[in-house]
Amino acid sequence: MLYMHDLWVNWFEGEENGYNVCRFHEWRKEDGIELIDQIPLLLVTEDMFNFIENDLQDLPPSFLQEIHRKTYMKKNQERHTVEYAAVVTDGQDVIVFDTLGYTLPVKKSRLIPRQERLVFEMVQGKKPKSYLIEESTKKEHHILSLEPAHMSGLTRRERQLKQLLMMALDQLKHSDHPEEVRYWLTEWDPGQYPYIKQLSIDEAWERLYEGTRNGWTPFHEDLCGKMVKGQAFFETIWQGENLDKSHHLNSQN
Structure with a gap:
């Protein structure tokens, strides 16, 4: 498994639409930027990436099992284990998520450009892994969740x-x-x-x-x-x- 280290993240919580997970150039001084000590990196299919980026539904159990307790955050010089978190890419885009112990991607973040480029370098030449996404409710856009x-x-x-x-x-x-x-x-x-x-x-x-x-x-x-x-x-x-x-x-x- 691939791992990334010393990753800067800016969490956006409860966002089902990827357009609300702001890119680095839109980060603000008052945003709470955090440092991840270690986190797994997975190359996934476009469908899986889109499912994580633009939805708030349960992630496949096999996927969760693969990343279980493999992420570490540092707080006050102490290392804390995170239940389910990962960096995912489809080779075109990148997103980081943390389930907060649940089974859905509750918190999401983009990466700083340098670390985003590193992701693409790390997965170059590799094949995306497929996961079975349960037959889920089709996402519908509406007035409070615009297309x-x-x-x-x-x-x-x-x-x-x-x-x-x-x-x-x-x-x-x-x-x-x-x-x-x-x-x-x-x-x-x-x-x-x-x-x-x-x-x-x-x-x-x-x-x-x-x-x-x-x-x-x-x-x-x-x-x-x-x-x-x-x-x-x-x-x-x-x-x-x-x-x-x-x-x-x-x-x-």
Whole structure:
């Protein structure tokens, strides 16, 4: 078995979509970077890699058995054993995961570029190993888990704010004030006001969702900022992302 040593990781917990496991250039100073002392490296098929990167389902028992207690973390100079963790690659991309003792990839991380290149060098000329993935529930994308195409090309901040906007839209759909839907659709597309008046609440919501789920523009950001106003939980996320934006701008000046 191949092993890697002194690996820097930046865990993202409970992420079922690979686009939320940020690449190195999107890591932030406040992220909790950890050092792995030793961890197994496995070359797997594309299907298996995709299953780990873009899902949160039980991993094959044979795969778990192979990596069981072979990872060590160092904390305060003490070496701790990790139940199930590994670096996996399909030869095209790389991801690290830790199950936190469960049987699914709860925490995921990317690698720093130098260590990513080392992975590709280590597996060069080797054959990927196949594992039997149980007949699982087919993953479905929805408003709170958008398809990768709808997040493609966005920065970490834009993805976070887009998810926030989708959370606000989802809440709007189930709110006690359905008439608000037409108001927000008019905010989004004021030129269509005469037409919007004739739409049912459901039609108006669908139109708002269809219009906002593609890309990210200043119009998306403006709508998001207005929709989360006065909602403590949403506002905290909004302020956190905008604080990060100002830090980023200051560091560039």
